[in-house]
Amino acid sequence: MAEYAADLQRQGVTLGLVPTMGYLHEGHLSLVRLLEGRCDLKAASIFVNPIQFGQDEDLGRYPRDEERDLELLAEAGCGLVFCPDAADMYPSGFRTSVEVDTLSQPMCGRFRPGHFSGVATVVLKLFNLTRCSVAAFGLKDYQQAQILRRMVEDLNLPVELLFGETIREQDGLALSTRNAYLSPRERETAQAVPKALEWARRRASEDIRDCTELSRGISSILTSRPEVRVQYVELVDPESLEPRNQVGERVLVAVAAFVGTTRLIDNLIVGPGSTMKPIHGVNV
Ligand code: AMP
Numbered sequence: 019m020a021e022y023a024a025d026l027q028r029q030g031v032t033l034g035l036v037p038t039m040g041y042l043h044e045g046h047l048s049l050v051r052l053l054e055g056r057c058d059l060k061a062a063s064i065f066v067n068p069i070q071f072g073q074d075e076d077l078g079r080y081p082r083d084e085e086r087d088l089e090l091l092a093e094a095g096c097g098l099v100f101c102p103d104a105a106d107m108y109p110s111g112f113r114t115s116v117e118v119d120t121l122s123q124p125m126c127g128r129f130r131p132g133h134f135s136g137v138a139t140v141v142l143k144l145f146n147l148t149r150c151s152v153a154a155f156g157l158k159d160y161q162q163a164q165i166l167r168r169m170v171e172d173l174n175l176p177v178e179l180l181f182g183e184t185i186r187e188q189d190g191l192a193l194s195t196r197n198a199y200l201s202p203r204e205r206e207t208a209q210a211v212p213k214a215l216e217w218a219r220r221r222a223s224e225d226i227r228d229c230t231e232l233s234r235g236i237s238s239i240l241t242s243r244p245e246v247r248v249q250y251v252e253l254v255d256p257e258s259l260e261p262r263n264q265v266g267e268r269v270l271v272a273v274a275a276f277v278g279t280t281r282l283i284d285n286l287i288v289g290p291g292s293t294m295k296p297i298h299g300v301n302v
Pocket of ligand 1: 044049193194
């Protein structure tokens, strides 16, 4: 990959990258389309990155279907797919990691120690290996997006970042590879997540300014289903990710919840200054 990328660079061919962990869905493909007109060669990587998984997480059972992924990427106009092995990415002497301070601490960082360091490290390696000039990420993983934006700025990386809106199912559930773990019953229950966010969006634009009240309302919608276990509901500043007490301008509402054993995350920016449209398909 490194040699090929060097060749491309010598020929003046610019590369755009969508890093993924595979088992692709429309959310991933929307990011490939976001690269249109931004580079000469659209590329994706498929790599289930072991260092971003915790000990008790789902690395061993993470879904994979490389053949189907390659077909979908080709259809979406990807001219190159990079699928490295873990042993090549992390040979035995590997010792370096990238830590993006502060932004990595709240929200998912509280429950997944080491996760964002694993993400930042692999993304920097993928940027270096592919020499991409532009890369696209989804706002579904909002905290990840902010962390990577910080890393690019702090380390002066010559990569332009693009961010894609969250792509959702008909009933509002954010597309995620992990949705494949849900049983039909759990899948129905999972509707509570977009429903709680849409409730918060509406109430924040109408009458509720108090973040504690919004947070309580979100939690009670989520826990109205017995199979849902809330990990966090946070209302934070969309840039600094610091907690907010009041909905002034825009506030990021981020939730993580287990439905059965499947961990789902989702988020929405709410408040009078937000231009966020209602989540399509959700009735509150
Ligand atoms: P993953 O394969 O889960 O690591 O995701 C690869 C990229 O796709 C990340 O930038 C994610 O934020 C993005 N992504 C995942 N789900 C969605 C979605 N529903 N809508 C938009 N982007 C997504």
